[in-house]
Amino acid sequence: MKITKEDVIQTADLARLEINEEELERFSEQLGHILEYIEGLNELDTTDIEPTSHVLDLSTLLREDVVKQIITSKEALRNAPESEDDFFVVPKVIEE
Amino acid sequence: MEFHDLTIREASEKLREKEISPVELTKAVLDRIDGVDGKLNSYITVLRENATSRAKQAEKEIMSGNYLGPLHGVPLGLKDIFVMKGAPTTSGSLMLRNFISPYNATVTQKLVDAGSVIVGKNNMDEFAMGSSNETSYFGPVLNPWDLERVPGGSSGGSAAATAAGLCLGSLGTDTGGSIRQPGALCGVVGMKPTYGRVSRYGMIAFASSLDQAGPLTRTVEDAAIILNTISGFDENDSTSVKMDVPDFTKNLDRDISGMKIGVPKEYFIEGMDSEVEETVKAALEVIKSCGAELVEISLPHTQYAILAYYIIAPSEASSNLARYDGVRYGYRAKDSKNIHDLYFKSRSEGFGEEVKRRIMLGTYALSSGYYDAFYLKAQRVRTLVREDFKNAFEKVDAIITPTAPEVAFKLHEKVDDPVRMYLSDILTIPCNIAGIPGISIPCGFSSGGLPIGLQVLGKSFDEETILNVANIYEKNSDYTRKELTL
Numbered sequence: 001m002k003i004t005k006e007d008v009i010q011t012a013d014l015a016r017l018e019i020n021e022e023e024l025e026r027f028s029e030q031l032g033h034i035l036e037y038i039e040g041l042n043e044l045d046t047t048d049i050e051p052t053s054h055v056l057d058l059s060t061l062l063r064e065d066v067v068k069q070i071i072t073s074k075e076a077l078r079n080a081p082e083s084e085d086d087f088f089v090v091p092k093v094i095e096e
Numbered sequence: 097m098e099f100h101d102l103t104i105r106e107a108s109e110k111l112r113e114k115e116i117s118p119v120e121l122t123k124a125v126l127d128r129i130d131g132v133d134g135k136l137n138s139y140i141t142v143l144r145e146n147a148t149s150r151a152k153q154a155e156k157e158i159m160s161g162n163y164l165g166p167l168h169g170v171p172l173g174l175k176d177i178f179v180m181k182g183a184p185t186t187s188g189s190l191m192l193r194n195f196i197s198p199y200n201a202t203v204t205q206k207l208v209d210a211g212s213v214i215v216g217k218n219n220m221d222e223f224a225m226g227s228s229n230e231t232s233y234f235g236p237v238l239n240p241w242d243l244e245r246v247p248g249g250s251s252g253g254s255a256a257a258t259a260a261g262l263c264l265g266s267l268g269t270d271t272g273g274s275i276r277q278p279g280a281l282c283g284v285v286g287m288k289p290t291y292g293r294v295s296r297y298g299m300i301a302f303a304s305s306l307d308q309a310g311p312l313t314r315t316v317e318d319a320a321i322i323l324n325t326i327s328g329f330d331e332n333d334s335t336s337v338k339m340d341v342p343d344f345t346k347n348l349d350r351d352i353s354g355m356k357i358g359v360p361k362e363y364f365i366e367g368m369d370s371e372v373e374e375t376v377k378a379a380l381e382v383i384k385s386c387g388a389e390l391v392e393i394s395l396p397h398t399q400y401a402i403l404a405y406y407i408i409a410p411s412e413a414s415s416n417l418a419r420y421d422g423v424r425y426g427y428r429a430k431d432s433k434n435i436h437d438l439y440f441k442s443r444s445e446g447f448g449e450e451v452k453r454r455i456m457l458g459t460y461a462l463s464s465g466y467y468d469a470f471y472l473k474a475q476r477v478r479t480l481v482r483e484d485f486k487n488a489f490e491k492v493d494a495i496i497t498p499t500a501p502e503v504a505f506k507l508h509e510k511v512d513d514p515v516r517m518y519l520s521d522i523l524t525i526p527c528n529i530a531g532i533p534g535i536s537i538p539c540g541f542s543s544g545g546l547p548i549g550l551q552v553l554g555k556s557f558d559e560e561t562i563l564n565v566a567n568i569y570e571k572n573s574d575y576t577r578k579e580l581t582l
Contacts (some may be wrong), residue, residue, distance in 0.1 A: 003460070007460070008456070010463075011456050011459050011460045011463065012456060014459050014463060015414060015443075015455050015456055015459040016418075016421075016439045016440055016443050017440065017443055017444050017447075017452055017455065017456070018440045018441065018443075018444040019444070019452075023452075027452075027453065027456060030453060030514055031453070031456060031457060031460065033514070033515055034406065034457060034514060034515060034518075035457075035460075037403070037406075037515050038403050038406055038407060038470075040399075040400070040403050041400060041403045041404065041407075041473055041474065041477055042473075043400075044397075044400060044477060044480070046473060046476035046477060046480070049476040049477075049479050049480060050476070050479055051472055051475030051476045051478070051479060052475050052476075052478040052479045052482060053305070053475055054305050054335075055291050055292075055305070055482065055530065055531030055556075056291065056292050056335060056337065056531070058334070058335065060334075061331075061334045063331060070199065071198045071199060075198040076198065076424075078196065078198065079194075079195055079196060079198075079424070079425035079426075080423075080424055080425060081422060081423075081425075081426070081427075081428035082428070088423050088424055090423055090435050090438060091432050091433065091434050091435055091437070091438055092434060092435070093434070093435045095434070
């Protein structure tokens with residue numbers, strides 16, 4: 001399967017990754033190579049096969065709705081690159 | 097014998113009998129780390145003070161007659177993918193270089209409650225994505241049997257440290273072979289339990305439908321001891337299974353006479369290292385001489401499992417790793433103009449090359465127009481791989497295969513060729529795709545002196561049988577063991 005440079009640029013954009021010219025070249029080639037390899041799956045006819053999304057027969061587990069103190073907001077903010085009072089700080093979101 | 101060479105079982109007997117103290121044992125392991133980890137790079141963080149104070153606590157408890165069990169006072173490593181309260185947890189990435197966890201993973205808590213002494217956080221491939229430990233932001237781990245070779249990955253730090261006495265055992269994670277393959281390449285036991293046996297809470301997510309934690313140890317019995325401690329339902333992980341946990345050490349010595357062992361022809365692949373093939377076949381003869389019956393079986397979709405894996409795992413990873421945005425925790429790029437810029441720059445600078453490649457692959461496979469062709473197709477193939485095993489286990493009790501197609505390869509040998517690197521896990525991936533348990537144990541050495549591993553696969557939630565087979569082989573194996581010199 002051929003993956004075009006436009007595909008790679010669009011995919012990087014969706015993944016929120018910046019890639020430079022050199023990475024664009026490399027990723028286009030490598031992803032193309034990997035996808036070509038993965039295409040081997042098409043040798044299998046899977047029309048009537050049910051997909052497995054998960055190996056366990058999971059049912060939704062419910063628990064009592066009880067408030068538990070796991071961590072404090074102070075602890076939660078300790079790993080924040082930037083914080084102020086009880087908030088995470090980010091650059092301006094709304095353009096002027 | 098040096099203290100750091102003791103197995104967990106040997107150490108725990110000496111600790112219980114007060115022949116050695118947890119403080120002495122921990123000091124011996126920390127000294128060993130100081131002495132040789134400059135060569136191996138198997139730890140990202142050594143928790144010297146914490147370990148010393150935990151060892152003192154264990155000593156006090158044992159001396160006052162409060163013995164907690166076979167891990168009490170035992171120095172263990174922890175792959176740096178499990179969060180540990182107050183300690184750095186990096187997942188091998190610049191993205192989390194400064195992350196200090198505010199809570200314990202369930203397995204961390206269980207090891208702490210069992211009285212073990214966690215000496216440090218083991219090096220690993222970045223976000224567990226790799227088969228050679230070369231993708232770690234903190235530099236590659238080297239194989240203790242040959243310092244020019246890789247230890248395997250992604251739990252390469254755990255495997256190398258366990259092999260070389262830098263801990264008595266370690267906890268790793270296995271998404272496509274990340275415990276078993278480095279176990280094989282470093283000559284230690286590595287076990288992936290059944291999906292759902294062990295809680296994933298607090299284990300940094302790579303591919304959530306495949307990830308599972310498990311032990312790396314020097315003996316099968318030691319693996320069973322750790323598995324006893326970490327298994328069980330956890331209300332914080334809805335994919336952990338509510339099911340009784342047996343005592344995995346109880347049936348290790350059970351006679352395997354009459355047991356049927358499947359040998360799948362698809363696992364002896366073309367291009368496989370002939371020494372690996374011969375060594376595993378010789379080990380099969382040993383198992384036969386212990387009374388088991390060898391049955392040739394076929395798992396016809398084996399070669400497709402790895403293809404499905406390289407859609408499913410990157411797809412789940414691209415979704416899981418979307419959380420790293422430079423806002424709440426993790427790496428933040430400097431001087432971003434706006435929030436959009438902050439996301440792009442933080443992720444681009446914070447993630448390494450292999451992680452980006454897999455995020456891209458997963459994002460592409462899940463993107464509009466491709467979902468059916470890739471993700472859905474892979475899930476259908478996943479069904480076929482599961483059915484292969486289901487059919488096989490109607491005829492046999494366990495399956496034996498080589499763990500990896502080759503011995504430890506040289507550093508840099510495959511780093512520029514992703515597909516070649518991915519093939520390292522071709523024999524371990526089907527087990528994750530099917531969710532069944534698997535264990536790799538040492539079964540010999542190549543002519544170049546490198547360890548070779550064999551893999552025992554079992555039915556879902558039947559870890560007891562594979563531990564039994566592995567233990568009987570370990571006790572009856574007749575290959576010449578080599579001395580590790582560093």
